[in-house]
Amino acid sequence: MATEKIRKNTVVEEGVEKQYTTLNLGPTHPATHGIFQNILKMDGEIIISAEPTIGYIHRAFEKLAERRPFYQITPITDRMNYCSSPINNMGWHMTVEKLLGLEMPKRVDYMRVIIMELARISDHIVCNSVIGVDSGALTGFVYMFQEREKIYEIYEEICGARLTTNIGRIGGFERDFNEKAWAKIHKFLKEFPDVLKEFENLLVRNRIFMDRTIDCGPITAEDALSYSFTGPNLRAAGVDYDVRVMNPYSSYEEFDFMIPVGTQGDTYDRFMVRQQEMWESLSIIHQAIDKLNKLEDKTTFHADVPEFYLPPKDEVYNTMEGLIWHFKIIMGETDIPKGEVYHCVEGGNGELGFYLVSDGGRTPYRLHLRRPCFIYYQAYPEMIKGSFLSDAILTMSSMNVIAGELDA
Amino acid sequence: MLTNRSKVVVDKQMSFVEKLYLPAIIGGLFITFKHFFRKKTTIKYPEVKRELSSVYRGQHVLKRDEQGRENCTACGLCAVACPAEAITMTAAERKPGEEKLYREEKYASVYEINMLRCIFCGLCEEACPKEAIFLTDRIVASDFERGGFIYGKDKLVEPVDNDKRIDLSGRLQAHRKLNS
Ligand code: SF4
Ligand code: SF4
Numbered sequence: 001m002a003t004e005k006i007r008k009n010t011v012v013e014e015g016v017e018k019q020y021t022t023l024n025l026g027p028t029h030p031a032t033h034g035i036f037q038n039i040l041k042m043d044g045e046i047i048i049s050a051e052p053t054i055g056y057i058h059r060a061f062e063k064l065a066e067r068r069p070f071y072q073i074t075p076i077t078d079r080m081n082y083c084s085s086p087i088n089n090m091g092w093h094m095t096v097e098k099l100l101g102l103e104m105p106k107r108v109d110y111m112r113v114i115i116m117e118l119a120r121i122s123d124h125i126v127c128n129s130v131i132g133v134d135s136g137a138l139t140g141f142v143y144m145f146q147e148r149e150k151i152y153e154i155y156e157e158i159c160g161a162r163l164t165t166n167i168g169r170i171g172g173f174e175r176d177f178n179e180k181a182w183a184k185i186h187k188f189l190k191e192f193p194d195v196l197k198e199f200e201n202l203l204v205r206n207r208i209f210m211d212r213t214i215d216c217g218p219i220t221a222e223d224a225l226s227y228s229f230t231g232p233n234l235r236a237a238g239v240d241y242d243v244r245v246m247n248p249y250s251s252y253e254e255f256d257f258m259i260p261v262g263t264q265g266d267t268y269d270r271f272m273v274r275q276q277e278m279w280e281s282l283s284i285i286h287q288a289i290d291k292l293n294k295l296e297d298k299t300t301f302h303a304d305v306p307e308f309y310l311p312p313k314d315e316v317y318n319t320m321e322g323l324i325w326h327f328k329i330i331m332g333e334t335d336i337p338k339g340e341v342y343h344c345v346e347g348g349n350g351e352l353g354f355y356l357v358s359d360g361g362r363t364p365y366r367l368h369l370r371r372p373c374f375i376y377y378q379a380y381p382e383m384i385k386g387s388f389l390s391d392a393i394l395t396m397s398s399m400n401v402i403a404g405e406l407d408a
Numbered sequence: 409m410l411t412n413r414s415k416v417v418v419d420k421q422m423s424f425v426e427k428l429y430l431p432a433i434i435g436g437l438f439i440t441f442k443h444f445f446r447k448k449t450t451i452k453y454p455e456v457k458r459e460l461s462s463v464y465r466g467q468h469v470l471k472r473d474e475q476g477r478e479n480c481t482a483c484g485l486c487a488v489a490c491p492a493e494a495i496t497m498t499a500a501e502r503k504p505g506e507e508k509l510y511r512e513e514k515y516a517s518v519y520e521i522n523m524l525r526c527i528f529c530g531l532c533e534e535a536c537p538k539e540a541i542f543l544t545d546r547i548v549a550s551d552f553e554r555g556g557f558i559y560g561k562d563k564l565v566e567p568v569d570n571d572k573r574i575d576l577s578g579r580l581q582a583h584r585k586l587n588s
Contacts, residue, residue, distance in 0.1 A: 072491035162464040240414030
């Protein structure tokens with residue numbers, strides 16, 4: 001029986017019987033950093049074809065969201081790209097705000113920008129240091145993760161959690177940044193450039209790393225576009241598409257930053273683009289802090305929308321309106337307009353879109369999440385065809401495919 | 409090019425020095441070597457514990473007021489707000505003579521949080537109109553059985569003794585600031 005199966009898979013080539021091996025890479029393989037299964041057809045070390053399976057950690061987020069009031073969907077978005085959950089959270093808040101037609105005060109916008117750029121840095125830290133690990137350089141990973149820890153401590157100071165942040169609320173932030181949080185932000189801004197520089201010294205012009213990553217898992221700009229790649233992976237192929245510039249949200253149009261692009265879309269390009277984006281993010285955070293300091297208003301951290309933003313507790317205890325709004329918001333009984341909105345943010349690894357249809361009920365009628373990882377993973381089999389197995393691992397980590405976001 | 413902001417950041421040509429493997433290897437080793445003499449960033453958990461932020465979202469507590477009465481009035485708002493549907497409760501009416509135990513006429517005779525379901529989002533704390541439930545900086549301990557993760561009032565309600573109360577002053581201060 002078994003031999004027959006192998007026979008079926010063999011190709012006779014010039015009188016020699018050729019035999020392929022089927023290799024199960026995943027679903028729980030330490031090298032794939034998540035639950036991915038790929039059934040590979042191998043010719044020795046060369047991949048002939050790959051068949052990815054998705055859905056191992058599918059948690060039906062879109063369906064779950066149909067039964068949750070809007071504010072309860074934020075914790076769900078945490079669990080998509082968990083390397084940069086604040087971006088997901090704020091993308092969702094902004095989507096709802098767009099549906100409700102809320103204007104955010106400038107201060108909220110800038111505070112959001114700070115948090116989102118910190119999240120982008122932490123996302124890129126994970127991705128780039130893991131590229132190092134998969135190409136055999138564990139050291140940089142350890143140094144960079146110390147910095148990621150600092151970012152997590154900033155989140156912790158603001159929202160109380162490190163990974164699944166649930167940060168911010170519809171209409172602003174749950175609380176203002178306290179002094180400790182500011183001190184941690186400034187400390188991070190002071191210390192991070194040196195570490196990043198050191199990491200670059202370790203890898204960027206290191207011949208071993210360059211030989212290993214150049215021409216590994218390339219994708220052309222045309223292919224990338226037709227797969228509808230976005231984010232660093234598309235920019236690595238040479239297309240300067242960035243949602244923050246093309247479709248600004250949260251006052252991004254006021255910030256001055258470059259869009260780093262690559263040339264060939266291989267692993268080295270993706271690494272370099274992310275590396276440079278971290279520098280740009282740092283500069284954006286500096287600009288945002290400057291703008292915050294220049295603002296006259298130093299205390300607003302949420303928009304004045306009593307229908308959607310929870311009133312302060314003393315108001316709940318002491319005033320009728322406060323109590324009514326509190327109950328109405330928590331029970332999800334506030335009036336939501338009918339309509340459809342699409343809002344996208346530049347997530348850690350691409351355009352993260354929320355397509356929200358509301359029928360005026362307490363929950364979304366339908367929510368579609370445009371997850372960039374889902375799109376990258378479609379191109380993965382094509383990108384690794386004909387490459388070595390170890391290059392396939394490297395390609396996967398350099399695209400930063402996150403299982404939680406892939407399967408949603 | 410879609411914008412005028414793009415900047416090519418990749419240079420794949422190696423110079424002569426870069427083509428020699430050794431300089432990069434020695435440079436890398438030098439960086440690693442320098443780190444031997446830096447301050448350690450790791451801490452010796454569990455002997456040493458990191459200071460968590462005052463608003464850290466860990467295991468819940470059901471508060472008592474200054475006189476030791478339970479604050480919770482079993483209104484169920486926390487259960488409604490819970491996205492993980494982790495909270496269940498049964499309401500009961502306060503009998504005469506129980507005024508020392510419960511602050512309001514209605515109280516929760518059963519209040520359970522399933523810590524396996526809970527995602528520590530903090531929405532219950534935000535929803536509570538009685539300042540009864542708070543998340544704290546304690547971590548939920550692991551257990552061998554699933555049943556052990558269903559925390560009833562025995563584990564959730566704080567002790568009556570004043571010196572065993574759970575200190576939430578930092579947390580309340582952060583909340584008050586939020587409110588000002
Ligand atoms: S922290 Fe969140 S998930 Fe846990 S009980 Fe409270 S509302 Fe439910
Ligand atoms: S903990 Fe608070 S919200 Fe929950 S039932 Fe008690 S009083 Fe109501």
